[in-house]
Amino acid sequence: MSALSFSIKPFGENGWLAALSGGDMVERALTANAAADALRRLPGVIDSVAGVESLVLRFLPPGLTAEDAKAKLEETLRRERTKTKTPAPAIEIPVSYGGEHGPDFEMLSSKLRISGEDLIALHSSQTYRVLTVGFAPGFAYLGPLPEALQTERLATPRPRVPAGSVGVAGAMTGVYALASPGGWPLIGRTPKKLFDARGDNPFLFSPGAAVRFVPVDEKTFAAMEAALR
Numbered sequence: 001m002s003a004l005s006f007s008i009k010p011f012g013e014n015g016w017l018a019a020l021s022g023g024d025m026v027e028r029a030l031t032a033n034a035a036a037d038a039l040r041r042l043p044g045v046i047d048s049v050a051g052v053e054s055l056v057l058r059f060l061p062p063g064l065t066a067e068d069a070k071a072k073l074e075e076t077l078r079r080e081r082t083k084t085k086t087p088a089p090a091i092e093i094p095v096s097y098g099g100e101h102g103p104d105f106e107m108l109s110s111k112l113r114i115s116g117e118d119l120i121a122l123h124s125s126q127t128y129r130v131l132t133v134g135f136a137p138g139f140a141y142l143g144p145l146p147e148a149l150q151t152e153r154l155a156t157p158r159p160r161v162p163a164g165s166v167g168v169a170g171a172m173t174g175v176y177a178l179a180s181p182g183g184w185p186l187i188g189r190t191p192k193k194l195f196d197a198r199g200d201n202p203f204l205f206s207p208g209a210a211v212r213f214v215p216v217d218e219k220t221f222a223a224m225e226a227a228l229r
Helices: 025-039 066-079 105-112 116-124 218-227
Strands: 005-010 015-021 045-050 054-059 091-097 128-133 140-143 158-161 165-169 172-175 180-182 186-189 210-215
Touching: 005 066, 015 025, 015 066, 025 045, 025 054, 025 066, 025 128, 025 140, 054 066, 091 116, 091 218, 105 116, 105 186, 116 210
Parallel strands: 091 210
Antiparallel strands: 005 015, 015 054, 045 054, 091 186, 128 140, 128 210, 140 172, 158 180, 165 172, 165 186
16 A cells, blocks of 8 residues: 555635545545644634545635645645554444435345345444544544445435434445435434534544444334433
């Protein structure tokens, strides 16, 4: 596997886009997130947003010139290269797979030519890392997903996906912390509370955290959901 590297190009007005390559998925994602956090603290930086293998830096002249902003971006990415040792313990997420909680479960099982039991076993046998958090508040991108479960996004996104839904797309699995539109095939849902407005850190997931999915039946799901009301 090649060493982590990056390339930088202009991104709109007063912005730079860094694309990361080499290393592995976790290393790229966590390096991007660590660099984004560090860059946000610099004078002249409007914002810095990390993706799974990219980073956008927006800056405001004359406080920060384009050349200086690019230099800061390069310097920070080199400094913040992140070791990928998996933290312990992992966050356990109970999931009811299939049925009303996983409306795309049967379709995906047929498409991937694996049994429902194997789909559950494959998805729940991995320890994932939170790669980044985005496109909707608290939405967690986790990976890497076993190759046997990788699939495309839905052709037509759903206008509303229930909070706690678990989906798969590409090399990742994702968890919707809040109800929102979404285009990932849904295989299950968790009764676990993923958002608490009263907490100092209202969302459960943050980049770098380790996560494991634990299968539960519908009766257990219902009991856990009722206990949280």
